[in-house]
Amino acid sequence: MMDALFFYLFATLVLGGAILTVTRRNAVHSAISLIVSLIGVAGLYLLQQAEFLFAVQIVLYVGGIMVLFLFVIMLVNLDQAAKQRRFNRQWWIALLCVTAVGVEIAYFVRKGASAFSMARPPVAAVANAGGNTEQIADVLFRQYLLPFEIASVLLLVAVVGSVVMAKKRI
């Protein structure tokens, strides 16, 4: 009961924030709506008892990435951008597409819902049954060690790439 209540609360935050993000004209308001949406996602993690993910979601997305978003938005001249012609005149087509895709996905998921065998924790994690942090570490450094290591190269490329793109003289 309580869980359901909180689920709907956070789901509302997620969806409401997302909708406001794309509909607000003021970019700062959009960014703030996105933050609200991300906080909602963090709340959903918390409901799933994934405290680590909750904290990391907030630290990284809300506290890190979105601050930089806001930072950039505040630096550009918003009044000018707001006056310019915008490329979202065809939003109702997009709405139609979204509805169609949404209905399609809902239909598919409904028809095959029984197939989902999600949230089957790995055997090793159940065995030592630590907290969420321990479980994540266990899975990350055993099962997903390789992707974890490749991600370091990926991040290096991202850093190098953004510097190459952004810096005047390299």
Added chain:
Amino acid sequence: MSQYYSTNEAFALTPALTLALFGCWILVFDFLFANSKQKRYFALVVVAGLIFAGVGLYRQQAFLATSGDSSIIAFSGALTIDRFALYFNWVFELATLIVALVSYNYLEIEGEHHGEYYALLLFAQCGMFFLAAGTDLVTLFIGLELMALCFYVMVGFLRGDKRSNEAAIKYLLLGAFSSGFLVYGFSIMYGLAGSTRLTDVAAAIAARPAWDPLVFLAMTTTAVGLLFKISAAPFHMWAPDAYEGAPTTITAYLSVASKAASFAFLLRIFLGPLAPARDAWEPLLAAVAILTMTIGNLAAISQTNIKRLLAYSSISHAGYMLLGLIAGNDTGIQGIAVYVMVYAFMNLGAFLVVIALRRKNIIGDDVDDMAGLMYRSPGYAVLMLIFLLSLAGIPPTAGFLGKYYIFLSLIETHHYLLAVIATLYVAVAIYYYFRIVKTMFVGELTEKAPLATSFGLRVALGITGVLTLAVGVYPEPVLRLAQNSFLR
């Protein structure tokens, strides 16, 4: 410590580790020592890295040959070095080698000669390694992103050039969008299997009916992401713009290596976990293949920019390769293998000639810039002729071989309609390839400045030219390699 790590893992990972390490070295050396004159030696470092990675690949190949195992499985199933992976990695090695050889001169002409370029080449190949060898959804996805990220940067590497910037932005935005689809498909597969290992996903999908809605949803969304990467219609829009705007060396690399890697990925997914759902995806992919060949070939006719023309031609080639997957028998799969290899060097070769046309103050990527090439540098003109013949699929060049196996597989599996359509489009392709040939041999010589050659370019042209002809005349080794690699 040893419980997480063993020599087996190190052995399987050697090529990727070597590539990444050499990439890091280039970054460090570039930062510490290199002045603008010395940057050209980074091409040599890349070649050295490729040689070391090649040794790693060779040792893996030798291990597979001697031990009789079909694969080296590392990281508890996240990485599988089998002949399939090795085959594709040889293609990547070849493509990176050729691109590295021609890059230094080209970048100096463009005035954007930076060490990061070479590092990104190696990192991109590192990503491709995981695309070919990964057998875990997460590994595959991160490998794909690693490769794509390198390409986003390299496509926009000419920072002062508006076309390059536009290309990078378009490629980045659409690429990110398509990755979203891919991840969505992957998430459904994960939901079905409760695991990200391809074997587990395959088992979960095999346990469900072929027309299961969830499998269908997973398949379509995954296909969207993958088809985008191989620039199949209707997800090809980015390709002409990205190809045109990117530095020509990167265009060549993008059209060959990125496409080959994405095909490796596509085959892993469609012949692995999605194989049980073949009834569902076969008509879908057939439609995509026909559409791809139609758009690629018809749009290529009216192009005046040679990079755009080759972009559309590469789109149509993706369509032909898809046909092999639709046929689905051993001939078809081997056909794809041969096609990927052959396409790699003939397409690279064609781009090499375009690269040679780029000189100081001359952009040289219009079809008209080729006018009268025969009278000025007959060697380049003849080589271009060979590459174009090969791209069109005319014997005795290598391109014929690829098309032959694809068509053969279609007939073997009674896809007569597809075979007829594909053959008709070969005729269209011959038309627009010969437009270039006509310009080269008949057109009036307008631009008298000599071509931009360098030692690397000549070596690269030699390699690709010889391979294109040799494989066409004596296909035996490539066929055997392809057969060995794709026998399931």
Added chain:
Amino acid sequence: MNFFLLSVLKAAVVAFVLLTTLAYLQWVERKVIAHIQVRMGPYRVGPHGLLQPLADVIKLITKEELIPPHVNKFMYLLAPFLAVTMALVSISVIPFGTEIHVFGTPTWMQLTDLNVGLLFILAVSSMGVYGIALGGWASNNKYSLLGGLRSSAQMISYELPLSIAIASPLLLVNTLSLREIVQAQTGSIIHWNILRWPAPQIVSFLVFLIAGFAETNRVPFDLPEAENELVAGFHTEYSSMKFAAFFMAEYANMVTVSCMTAILFLGGWQPLFSPAWGSNFVPTLIFTAGGLIAIYHGLNPARKLDRITLPVTGVVFLLVGALFLVPAAQNALIPLFWFAAKVGAVLFLYIWVRGTLPRFRYDQLMRFAWKVLFPVALANLLVTGLVVALW
């Protein structure tokens, strides 16, 4: 007593103590700065200016509430609220002491113990940036905007060395729960993370401290409110209680960072040396010494008033010292004493630095974060990781 009532009681006590501390921290700061500069500091309201915080609060509440006409009203009002909320929330996971019995019910001197408590504090404090950034933006004033931008850039930059500096002691204690972090440092000073064998965390302690100064926008990193360039920075357009909210947020952040320093590096509520060697008598000794000094000065007064105030203070100190000897109270009071002592020491350091150091220039500040602090923290993490893995 049931859980709910107990929680409410604890929350009330913690909130009361925290808010009082915040108010008096301001007084202490003014006093210490004054003494550094050889002045008296606040002296008019109450004995030794002790009622000054109260006067300040009354002043701030009764001041005119001013909302400039050109502001983005919603964000403008949201910002100080956000800043102060996020600053106060983090105290909820800070452990002040060991388990005690309240009316027979065992409970910890901590509002709640999350198993990701440390990350929770990081998360909440990283959200505090929004208060400042949005406040600066919503004020629609270029000084405010510059202040807000500076602060968000600064806080984001220093969050990296801060987080990495936190990571190295975590390798030693193997938990994210603040309570367990303290419990892992049981023993004497050589068991605290700062000196702990095999990997003493002195470097990461210093990095954490420096980054902590920057995170709280304190001197020498107080560029967001550099008055000679930016008037008052992000809170230029704020008045009365909204200004006070920002003010409180800054002090609350200071307290949080000091608590974190004490918990992560200085062993939290653990005593300096083992109780077996008589560490339980340290508070009594200190308070007795303080009381005796106060009485001595009361007997030889420099001013007329001291004849009364100092002996009274001395007697109070002696009584407090005696209280620490009562066995029933010892269990609760001694950990509290050590915790308060450590936090107080760090807070004093904050004030001391403010009285001593000049302000950074902005480019120096950024360069320092990215080119000095960050690599040092990273190297320290690497070395710690290696040592812990190989030991």
